[in-house]
Amino acid sequence: MKTRVFTRRQFIKLSMGAAASLGLTKLALGDKLLAQESTALKPAVVWMSGQDCTGCTESVLSVLTPDLRDFILDTVAIRYHETIMAGTGHVAEFALDEAIAEGGYVLVLEGSIPAADSRYLEVGGAPLEDKFIEAASSAAAILAVGACAAYGGIPRAGVPDGQGAQYFLDKHNVVKPLINIPGCPVHPIWFFDTVNAFLAGNSIPVDQYKRPLAHFNYTVHQNCHRKGNYENQSYLVDWNDPAQKNLCLLLKGCKGVDTHADCPLIKWNDGVNWCGENNAPCAGCTEPQFYDQFSPLFKKQ
Ligand code: SF4
Ligand code: SF4
Structure with a gap:
């Protein structure tokens, strides 16, 4: 050797x-x-x-x-x-x-x-x-x-x-x-x-x-696919009801109205999905108020 x-x-x-x-x-x-x-x-x-x-x-x-x-x-x-x-x-x-x-x-x-x-x-x-x-x-x-x-x-x-x-x-x-x-x-x-x-x-x-x-430059809400339901005041209240699947998540604590980020446009995981598309309310993670002033995350403030 x-x-x-x-x-x-x-x-x-x-x-x-x-x-x-x-x-x-x-x-x-x-x-x-x-x-x-x-x-x-x-x-x-x-x-x-x-x-x-x-x-x-x-x-x-x-x-x-x-x-x-x-x-x-x-x-x-x-x-x-x-x-x-x-x-x-x-x-x-x-x-x-x-x-x-x-x-x-x-x-x-x-x-x-x-x-x-x-x-x-x-x-x-x-x-x-x-x-x-x-x-x-x-x-x-x-x-x-x-x-x-x-x-x-x-x-x-x-x-x-x-x-x-x-x-x-x-x-x-x-x-x-x-x-x-x-x-x-x-x-x-x-x-x-x-x-x-x-x-x-x-x-x-x-x-x-x-x-x-x-x-x-834009809020998450401006580009959210649930925005039509927000405008119709059609809100998800029961996660277990399949009929509510695409309704607005505002009552579940969504902070998208006040949160600036282009998540719905560029998505996450190399373009696979984003919070709202994955049935999770926006937690507002790009705003100075996150986390203490936006919590609890899953309740409307
Ligand atoms: S889920 Fe959130 S971001 Fe989407 S329309 Fe409703 S309030 Fe706006
Ligand atoms: S919680 Fe953060 S990552 Fe999720 S949609 Fe809101 S700003 Fe985007």
Whole structure:
């Protein structure tokens, strides 16, 4: 049996190839030269996790179109992402510090930042809020992805009192271009369209809550297939009655009238369906009022 001997450099290159096949563009091994070779000319992305369920990461990673491999391997250089990076512990934190020192990246925040006490969320032995201020200060732009990062979301309703990125940065006098891409979770197309527009240098018109108008210009209600029944005041009151299947879900707590998103147009799960088509009332997950001011979700307020 033949034995092949690798130099350290060859080993790291081989490891980077393996990491790339797993969807990683940078291996957090601390070899700056090789890392720069793999990320040269590609816009850097740093993805930080606040108080989250990782649902937005799951949503983005689950997309079939666009091809995720093209995005991760060819379009951007993901410098830090707790869920998908190869490095862990101190090695991962080193990668984050290295990216912050270089600056100029797109900073993505998934999850909220606790307002009640910074000890609710610590990373690398220190409050996440300190590292987020540091990362935000060196970023070219910030994307607050998902309801929690945008406006506090579900964690705002609980003891930690989650804050959205813009609210938090305003308190700490950090001024950066920021776009909110809310949702619980974020829709992968909302994310990719916004990132691609940013990378192309296109302007991204936003509404009063900093949501891209391309996807948040209309209410869910305006495009809902049950709208005719809403206008006729034909409401579903009994989930078990097949005759009521397509009636308006207003009395079951639907927030579609007050919720801006194009879910009925682009649908979810790569165009398969959306909440209303799946007989679930819109929970209003793209609005700043979600979740605390929209709950209980299944009752008309
Ligand atoms: S189900 Fe909701 S979004 Fe659809 S028509 Fe009724 S209130 Fe509007
Ligand atoms: S239909 Fe409503 S609850 Fe469902 S994903 Fe769209 S905005 Fe969120």
